Amino acid sequence: MKQGLEKKRLKEDLSKKILSNFKKNKFNFTDLDLLIDTNLLTERSGEQFKKFTLTYKDIFGKEISLRPDLTVSTALKYIQEKKNKEEKYCYYGSAYRLDKEGDLKISDQIGCEIINSNNNKSENILINSILESLKKIKNLEVILGDVGLFKILVESLELPARWKLRLVKNFSRKEYFEDMLKRLETNYDLDQKTIKLDTKRLQDLEKLDQNILIGGRTVFDIVKRFNKKIKDPRDNYKGKKNVKIIRDFLNINTSINKAESTILSFFSKNKLNNLFIKSYLKKISRINKEIGKKYFINFRTNFGRNNDYYTGIVFLACVKKKSTIVELARGGEYNSLLRTLGYKRDISAIGGAINLNELINL
């Protein structure tokens, strides 16, 4: 284990080399803000996010957090600078998070992000740029996933819209997701007795001005959702069948060169509508063609669920040290993040970062 000054020097040398690699690939260095308005984080990720961030109140009572993540900081930079074209950023800095015990963990990261690009090779450019800096590491393994595939799977299932929404929105919350699958299996959803009673009250509501607010919701929204819900039932059999399909799908674990055929045959075996899947898988095929020949890449449908802002490709570069996996770099696509942080619409974005703390300990 390296100590003190040696560690610091090593970090500086490595960061210079990695940044020069990024700059060669036309990424522009940027200094990111250390502090983030806490409200921006909680508005997108929910109140529980505060538990992982070091937060304090300024003299005006506004809550501020030390940046827990450099991708969010980069996205905020793009918005603050009022950009509207492709930007390729690279950065070097620390992310600050509290662990489960409430202890502060500082991770030194060096990364790059491509925001608002129309280039369909931007995933390859980004992943290549990250992996290039790690290519000399022996036994480097790359794991690839695509959380967007899960969304396509769910869309192709015969499920009520409310269940599709729940499954997709909670995909990143593994424990709760499991609870949800159990609920779906056992059909714990609609109480027919209550529905009968409420249907009587519905007639009164329908007579009201539909724009009236009740508890912050319009009568129109309440009536619409109620009608949709009762016309959108399902039976036990389909719940069980769908849960099995979801579980089987999340068990797909194969080399990247077999990923496309495995997923296509999964869709066809389960008689799922695969109109979009073929074109969607082209992205994985492109990564396989260009990056798959240089690195061993494992494809897992269950991978990349740890972060709620990923929307598509997710990747991890790691090495096995004895029985533990040392995570050297990770990243992914986050096409909705900027809108949730205040940008006017969804835009394509992908980023990744190298964990310097782990890298220097190799």
Place this chain on the structure above:
Amino acid sequence: MSKIKIGLPSKGRLKDESLAFLKSNNQEVVNSFGERNYFFNIKNNNEIDGIFLHAREIIERIYDGTLDIGISGLDLLKELPDFYSENVKIFKKLNFGFADLVVAIPKDWLDVQNMADLEEVSFEFREKYGRRMRVATKYPNLTESFFLSKGISQFRVVPSLGATESYPFTGSSELITDITSTGSTLKANNLRIINDGTILKSSACIFISKKIKKNNFLNFLK
């Protein structure tokens, strides 16, 4: 030998029922210092010094060692951070002060029956109004843990000091969580309890300090 210090609720039904409970166990409370004085004694028991306090404060004072024994609500202990339970132990659950902490919504939200529905409505709020659904409560910690355990992450707690039932109709929140024993106050305020929205079943409890030594008074209360 130092006296045992006991705290009792200073007002309301919880106070009356605590006094009745002690009396039924031959430990009658006497206001030796006058009706309006906060200190009291136990008839024919010189080992006890008593004080009437707010139910919430009783737990705080057992935690910091000012009190040895107290009667208060389970809900109030559970709302406090976990480390309180290290110093404040439940000696006995009592047969009064029953109340549930529940999630209540405007009764006309016909489309919402359970927490799963609420989860969907929370997404709707996020998408449609660009903000999180607001929950008014006097129990922010219990509410937050319960909502998260039910998969609802898109919400914001609005702390309330009283008249929580009015919040959804004044635009201060969309729904509430509150303590209720019969549900009649909620009903009178056009609110409805969600089917699986019981956060906690509470009752009055005898709480004791972790450091309390064995004493006869506790034997009387068993």
